[in-house]
Amino acid sequence: MNSPPVIAIDGPTASGKGTVASLVAEKLGFHYLDSGALYRLVALGSQKASIDPTNGAELGLLAQKLVISFKNGQILLNSEDVTEVIRTESIGLCASAIAVHPEVRQALVGVQHGFRKAPGLVADGRDMASVIFPDATLKVFLTATADARAERRYKQLIAKGISAKLEDLLRDLQERDARDSSRGAAPLLVADGAKVLETSDLSIDQAVKTVLDWYQAKTA
Ligand code: DC
DSSP, X not given: OOOOOEEEEEOOTTSSXXXXXXXXXXXXXXXXXXXXXXXXXXXXXXXXXXXXXXXXXXXHHHHXXXXXXXXXXXXEETTEEOTTGGGSHHHHHHHHHHTTOHHHHHHTHHHHHTTOOTTOEEEEESSIIIIIOTTOSEEEEEEOOHHHHHHHHHHHHHHTTOOOOHHHHHHHHHHHHHHHHHOSSSOOOOOTTOEEEEOXXXXXXXXXXXXXXXXXXXXX
């Protein structure tokens, strides 16, 4: 039997891939995997358990034991609703730090494959096309300049009433870009066969339409 189709959308932090991926999934009636949320959950779990972010072996064991569930837009960690808590900049930075460990990445492979169900899946992250779903029907590398991404993040935070400094956000995302791209295990890269979508000057609707057009062209 053929496996359900996958659209893999990778890209750097704050590139808008989450928004675009979830809208593409909605339009196609596909399931949606936010793989970054899994690394954020391990980061939160590691902080609660006071595990050193450099201890790959212990973090891998923790990642195997965490009870994670995605229900009606809510994200639960060991039955606690952590939907908002995992979105902070500090958890994002910690997620990037713990994601360098192969033990952590390995522990999350099965969970990610479990999202692949009919009629199809849109998965976003850093290694969706290169490692987790190398047979994806469509591979997209969605990106924007660091300035454009910092500004988007700034506007999102201000709109939520959270104070932020543009320079700090730019510095943090450059730090995460550097680590996510230079790590040995499953680094962020443009996978073989991936199409690059530069969104600095595109609206969300234009980016979603481009991905849907590319998918249609692949499946026509
Ligand atoms: O997409 P995000 O910002 O929520 O991801 C948080 C961190 O998790 C990111 O900086 C690196 C890590 N990550 C990863 O290593 N591989 C993925 N597929 C998704 C996220």
